[in-house]
Amino acid sequence: MEIYYNAKVYMNDGSGSSAEALAVEDGVIKAVGSSEEMLALASPTDKANDLEGALIMPGFVDSHLHFLEYAGEKRLVDLTGSKDKEDMLSILRERLPEALDKGVPLKGSGFNQNFWEDPTMPLRHDLDRLSTDIPIAITRTCHHVTVCNTPALRLCGLEQSNPDGILQEDDQYALLNALPRPTVDDIKELILSACYDVASKGITEIQTDDLTLIPIEPYGKTIIDAFRQLSEEGKLPIRVYEQCNLPSMERLKAFLNDGYMTGQSFGNFTIGPLKLLGDGALGARSAALMEPYQDDPENTGILNFRDKELSDLVLKAHKAGMQIAIHGIGDRCIQQILDSFAKALEEDPREDHRHGIVHCQITRPEQLRAMQDMNIMAYIQPVFLKADQYIVEDRIGPELTSSSYDWRTMEDMGIRLAGGSDCPVEPFDILPNMYYALTCREPGAEHAWHPEKSLTLEETIRLFTSDGAYASFSEDRRGKILPGFDADFVVLDRDITTLPAEALLEAQVLMTFVGGKNVYSI
Ligand SMILES: [Zn+2]
Structure with a gap:
């Protein structure tokens, strides 16, 4: 003892x-x-x-992140601090010799042109100025857009067809698919390279979306094997609840056919929900909205699935007994998700399903009521306010803003929330994330963004402890x-x-x- x-x-x-x-x-x-x-x-x-x-409290749960992407990004050139396009190019230029030495593509991540004085998106020809021999690919901070230079496009077979070098959403995997596939041992090494970072933030459980890291596989078996092996060998120091991203019927079936199911546990590693990515992001104006973007009247964003495609996947997973968590940021996507949940729950009613919407940002009052009725969870990222508070109203106008990011109302309605970082979109530092939930204010700022949306301290702590445990069906023994x-x-x-x-x-x-x-x- x-x-x-x-x-x-x-x-x-x-x-x-x-x-x-x-x-x-x-x-x-x-x-x-x-x-x-x-x-x-x-x-x-x-x-x-x-x-x-000192203070002892329950270990923190990060209810949505991309752990292996974070681990992989530690090896990438960090572009988060770039002040403008030229600054970003010079950061990349410094790392060119290293890529040349190792004979690998130069990959960078984290730029956000919205923070630059000239917010023009960097394109293929900008990166070609750095090199026309070494493949270069840079991913925007939102992770929904990657820009490639000509050699990178050549590797993907897209040299002729993509003049700007912009790859969006799943097309971003083209480069990954063109490179040699990692082995189970490679992935085990990658996992272990980042567990300590997570633990150093007080996190004891991550709910993480990783299976599409090797998109060429039927369902990410190498990744599941790597986590399983580490866990069974007693080498996985933190608890991992895998949000299984299986974006096609083929993948979902392959996964189910191999006998995997929500709740299956291999020690510290547990199979979590089916995870799907319903739309894009607000920053890139790819979140799917019902009304056009107020600051881009031709655009209503992107839905990644057709209605039937999404509801078939949801129905299949639901009937198989899986939990389901779907990324939805815009109100049009959230509606599509709610409709698919409603259909599945009507065909096959189930009490304690714990299905949820990841992000759940742009919401209409009637959508919150539907969530309440169907008992749908919201996986929220309070720290997103750091960037979003400056764009939300421009994108969607004041009226829709008033019912969006509305954690206070969700909590009051009894909608179950779970807090997360979506790392590497934002760092997985739980304490600053809590600060945003509690204050809706940027540290040091004079005014809070919409303080009426904030949570109490007790709710904030729950959000990242016992409510996170609820999302992994473990609230009766953790949190x-x-x-x-x-x-x-x-x-x-x-x-x-x-x-x-x-x-x-x-x-x-x-x-x-x-x-x-x-x-x-x-
Ligand atoms: Zn995510």
Whole structure:
């Protein structure tokens, strides 16, 4: 048994209770109470850890991210800080010799031309100025658009047909498909290269969308095998709930035929929901809207599926017993998703399905009511306000803005929320993400964006702990500090549960524990 004492333990049990200490045995919380009580439980061989007044709270859950994409991006040129097109090109130029040395394409990620004085999209010919020998591909911060130079397009067989070099949505996989396929061992190495980063932010569970990383495979078997093997070998330090992105009937069937299903667990690795990508993003104006973009009147965005295609996939997965989570940002896409859920639930009613909409940003009041009626979850990313607060109203006008990003109303209506980062779109730092949920304000800004949409501190903490656990059907054993729960917890250097919101920006993660195991220490 291990004792952690002289702390404040925020139990997150809905009653605001706290304690001073906890006892952990065999990966499970055995008891919670005063330091004196817990120390009294210990035998002379048990270890007692004095936490010197730190805060213990349930481990954080990131309910939607792209973990392997993050891991892969660590190897890419970071373009997030580029000040304009020329600056971005010079950052890339510096890394050209390295790509040439290794004989691999030069790949960059994270630029956002909307932050530049001249917001013109960089194109193929701009990248050709860097090299007409080395393939170069750069992905926008939203991950919905990639720009290629001529050699990269040549690899994909698109040299003649794509004069601007812009690949959108699934077309972005063309380059990946043209390169040698990674092996299970490659993926295992990739996974392990990023687990520590996640744990260092106090995250104990990720719900992650990775299977399309090797799009050429029938359903991402190499990736599932890699996670499974690591987990079964006891080498996966964090819990992983895979949001299985299977964007065609063929893939979904191949996956189901191999016997996979939501809830199947291999230790720390568990098969999660069917994940689909319904539309684009607001920044790139590819989120599918009912009315044209106010700042682009010819454009209503892009739906990735035809109605029937989406509802067939949803029905197939639903009938098979899977949970379903679909990326929907624009109101037109959200409607398409709701219609497909309604059809599936009508044909095959199921109580505790926990289907959800990932992002769920541009919503109309009647859509929120439909979510409430059908018990549809919303996977939200409060940190998106960092960028979106400056564009939402320009894109969709004030009226639709008032019913969008409306976490307060969702919470009040009883719509289940789960918080996430969508990393690598935004970093998976949970504490700053919480800050946006709590304040709807950019740190240091004088005014909040729409403070009436914000959540309370208790709701904010739930969003990234027990509500995240609900999204993976694990709320009865994770997300709270209670006897019998898994010993997944984080230790912070200050008490964010009583300090002003700014403490969320300053707090440090001191330690992270998954199943009682210390997976990170500062
Ligand atoms: Zn995503």
